[in-house]
Amino acid sequence: MIKGGIGGSKTLTGLEFEKRVDLREVFGKLKDYSVKGNELLYNGKMVAKLFKKNELYNKFLKELKVDWSGKLSKKMLPDETIFVLSNKTLFIIEMKFQKVAGSVDEKLQTCDFKKKQYQKLLSGTDIKVEYCYILSDWFMHPSYKDTLNYVLSVDCKYFFETLPFEFLGLPQPE
Numbered sequence: 001m002i003k004g005g006i007g008g009s010k011t012l013t014g015l016e017f018e019k020r021v022d023l024r025e026v027f028g029k030l031k032d033y034s035v036k037g038n039e040l041l042y043n044g045k046m047v048a049k050l051f052k053k054n055e056l057y058n059k060f061l062k063e064l065k066v067d068w069s070g071k072l073s074k075k076m077l078p079d080e081t082i083f084v085l086s087n088k089t090l091f092i093i094e095m096k097f098q099k100v101a102g103s104v105d106e107k108l109q110t111c112d113f114k115k116k117q118y119q120k121l122l123s124g125t126d127i128k129v130e131y132c133y134i135l136s137d138w139f140m141h142p143s144y145k146d147t148l149n150y151v152l153s154v155d156c157k158y159f160f161e162t163l164p165f166e167f168l169g170l171p172q173p174e
Contacts, residue, residue: 023050023080023093032173040082042171048084053077060090064125071121076114087169089128092118097136108133108147112154132157132167 024035034041038059040048051060056078057068080093115131122129135158151158165172
């Protein structure tokens with residue numbers, strides 16, 4: 001992806017981001033998708049549930065009857081989460097958009113710990129956890145090569161300014 005570039009596929013293969021945004025807004029603008037509360041609908045059928053920050057605890061874990069305080073010593077508040085019904089996977093999504101070097105650099109290196117904490121939180125359920133970053137093109141700089149390789153080596157993922165439908169296991173809009 002080249003900032004300000006032209007050309008490329010006209011097919012929508014993922015959710016596009018240029019800055020931190022609310023997933024409900026992004027999905028709500030897509031053909032065939034709609035959002036009703038926390039429910040993500042595709043052609044009127046619920047395919048996923050969306051949660052931000054404390055909603056993960058106050059809604060999702062409450063529905064599952066999971067007491068987070070018995071599993072973790074401290075709440076973790078993800079930017080966004082998507083629970084996809086078809087693959088029973090909770091996607092933890094952290095958005096990191098930089099234009100200058102800063103503290104986010106080291107935050108990328110915490111994904112292994114955080115993913116393991118979310119897995120511990122959901123132990124005893126049949127829900128899988130995926131942890132991923134949506135990054136601005138700032139992180140394409142060669143100085144991030146080792147960090148990005150580390151993210152992949154601990155089975156976390158990252159994407160530049162997009163979140164692929166295929167990764168989520170969600171239907172691609174027409």
